[in-house]
Amino acid sequence: MTLRAHVVVRRGxxxxxxxxxxxxxxxxxxxxxxxxxxxxxxxxxxxxxVPDGGRVTIGDDLWDSPEQHVPAHxxxxxxxxxxxxxxxxxxxxxxxxxxxxxxxVAKAQARRTAxxxxxxxxxxxxxxxxxxxxxxxxxxxxxxxxxxxxxxxLLLLDEPLSALDARTRLTxxxxxxxxxxxxAGCTVLVSHDPVDAxxxxxRVVVVEDGRVVQEGTPAEVARTPRTxxxxxxxxxxxxxxxxxxxxxxxxxGGRVATGEDATGPVFVAVRxxxxxxxxxxxxxxxxxxxxxxxxxxxxxxxxxxxxxDGEVPLTADVTATxxxxxxxxxxxxVWASVKASExxxxxx
Amino acid sequence: MPLPLLVPALLGTAFLVLPxxxxxxxxxxxxxxxxxxxxxxxxxxxxxxxxxTLATLVSLVLGVPIAWVLARSTIRGRSVLRALVTVxxxxxxxxxxxxxxxxxxxxxxxxRWLYETFDYTIPFTTTAVVIAETFVAMPFLVISVEGAxxxxxxxxxxxxxxxxxxxWTTFRRVTLPLxxxxxxxxxxxxxxxxxxxxxxxxxxxxxxxxTTQTMPLAVYLALQSNPEGAIVLSLVLLFVSxxxxxxLRDRWLGRSAVPS
Numbered sequence: 001m002t003l004r005a006h007v008v009v010r011r012g013x014x015x016x017x018x019x020x021x022x023x024x025x026x027x028x029x030x031x032x033x034x035x036x037x038x039x040x041x042x043x044x045x046x047x048x049x050v051p052d053g054g055r056v057t058i059g060d061d062l063w064d065s066p067e068q069h070v071p072a073h074x075x076x077x078x079x080x081x082x083x084x085x086x087x088x089x090x091x092x093x094x095x096x097x098x099x100x101x102x103x104x105v106a107k108a109q110a111r112r113t114a115x116x117x118x119x120x121x122x123x124x125x126x127x128x129x130x131x132x133x134x135x136x137x138x139x140x141x142x143x144x145x146x147x148x149x150x151x152x153x154l155l156l157l158d159e160p161l162s163a164l165d166a167r168t169r170l171t172x173x174x175x176x177x178x179x180x181x182x183x184a185g186c187t188v189l190v191s192h193d194p195v196d197a198x199x200x201x202x203r204v205v206v207v208e209d210g211r212v213v214q215e216g217t218p219a220e221v222a223r224t225p226r227t228x229x230x231x232x233x234x235x236x237x238x239x240x241x242x243x244x245x246x247x248x249x250x251x252x253g254g255r256v257a258t259g260e261d262a263t264g265p266v267f268v269a270v271r272x273x274x275x276x277x278x279x280x281x282x283x284x285x286x287x288x289x290x291x292x293x294x295x296x297x298x299x300x301x302x303x304x305x306x307x308x309d310g311e312v313p314l315t316a317d318v319t320a321t322x323x324x325x326x327x328x329x330x331x332x333x334v335w336a337s338v339k340a341s342e343x344x345x346x347x348x
Numbered sequence: 349m350p351l352p353l354l355v356p357a358l359l360g361t362a363f364l365v366l367p368x369x370x371x372x373x374x375x376x377x378x379x380x381x382x383x384x385x386x387x388x389x390x391x392x393x394x395x396x397x398x399x400x401t402l403a404t405l406v407s408l409v410l411g412v413p414i415a416w417v418l419a420r421s422t423i424r425g426r427s428v429l430r431a432l433v434t435v436x437x438x439x440x441x442x443x444x445x446x447x448x449x450x451x452x453x454x455x456x457x458x459x460r461w462l463y464e465t466f467d468y469t470i471p472f473t474t475t476a477v478v479i480a481e482t483f484v485a486m487p488f489l490v491i492s493v494e495g496a497x498x499x500x501x502x503x504x505x506x507x508x509x510x511x512x513x514x515x516w517t518t519f520r521r522v523t524l525p526l527x528x529x530x531x532x533x534x535x536x537x538x539x540x541x542x543x544x545x546x547x548x549x550x551x552x553x554x555x556x557x558x559t560t561q562t563m564p565l566a567v568y569l570a571l572q573s574n575p576e577g578a579i580v581l582s583l584v585l586l587f588v589s590x591x592x593x594x595x596l597r598d599r600w601l602g603r604s605a606v607p608s
Contacts, residue, residue, distance in 0.1 A: 046506075046509075046510050047509070047510075048506050048509060048510070071509070071514075072506070072509035072510050073508075073509045073510075073511075073512050073513055073514045073517075073518075074512075075510075077510060078510065078511075079507070079510040081503065081506075081507060085501075085503055085504055085506075085507040087504060087507075087508075087522055087525075087526075088526070089525040089526060089528075098508070098511050098513075098521075099511035099512050102508075102511055102512035102513040102514075102517055102521075103512045146511065147510075150511070150512065156510075
């Protein structure tokens, strides 16, 4: 029952053209900035939007092709929306039972099954409440129950956690993870939050400007980002260049010494925590020392995140104490250094 | 408050309220009950209530779907449709009556066919009253319901679709309950407009006591023969209007800001 989707949609100036495949039991996260087209892809998978091209199949069933469009209500799927969208005029039980009633289950049976699901998501005894009487976390749990109650083949999650406050988000994320692990169908999760994507997904697809720019397990994507957007998300500085042995000539000028051998076009990724800052050129013989200018400094927990401009644009995380000792102001010249062994290098 | 705004506002309020106060002052309070219990009054009132209610029901059955098409469908020419549907709002009701007569009268395009096929004529019957009132009042319902539909979050309908509901089920089980307050307000407005209908009714249905003489027609007629009776009938209509306003107060008198 693998979901295979090639989605082509033109939205104004944006051409969305995305290929996806999700195996049964697998959770695929579509990660991308706002306006990248990820929600468009999800709406096509749901059958709410007729694509301009491509093909969507699940198992042997054809859902979308240039000749055919199966409307949303004929697709065995469940969808969880950002702000739950529980029907305000129905009780929580009736909300969860809704999908069973439309598919012909008798009222009493549908309500019984709905209450079982409410129990499963930790909402036992809340069935008689109206959605407005639920907290944000409870409402999102009820929405999950409503999406899963019909035992769909495809579960679509559209930013399911982004409307929740930080603490609720943590607990709901953990629960969602548990329910996704137990779910036998395909799951597609859309998010602009890397933490949600990394925590919930087996595989991540990064979409920018309507295209897939990177694909892999969460660990792979976090370790070896391929675009600035992904690098920023996972907190790395990304430097494209050309490698010869343990030296990379950067495309933007400058050179970086690496611990590993490489050849040809590569990405160099530098973790901000490994970058040290000095007021004067450091003594000794570190292989990577660059002059730079401090562009911006923002406190970030117990560290200060310093954006540097220069031949090698970097971000450095220094402790608040170290930053105070340096006495740096934006615009100040500074020396940046990083050990060759701390630099990651991988082919482009 | 600046004087150039305050003075006209007070004058305007007086202009709107004084005639109604005059009606109350001139009312023959001692003679009220005998006037009210005249068989002709009861007849006109019953006919008015019946025809306005029927016109509202017809408007609901036909108007809510029009509102849905205007607010939700993506068919082309929706703005043209909206313009056509709202023409009766700005059209003088007498013109509406003439138009209805030309189409549904015995010599009319549809009326002739009805007469020749079923030996049935519409004008000057209670049916004609209902048709005239529907023609004039339905746009109020359509506009009101369309507004409610536009204000309602259409994503609830998306959610319903992903739960297996086709568009008809979605309309019945999600959309309609969500906009029910708007539909009710539209229906009350429509009913009030139908109740006060005069021009189209007298043109298309005539003025026959018991079958087509509604309250407004009776008021107009009584004013010439029995002014006291006209005042009493007007009082009844004023009372019904105030009751309507009370029904709609949450929506119109600024209480709608409070979440229900």
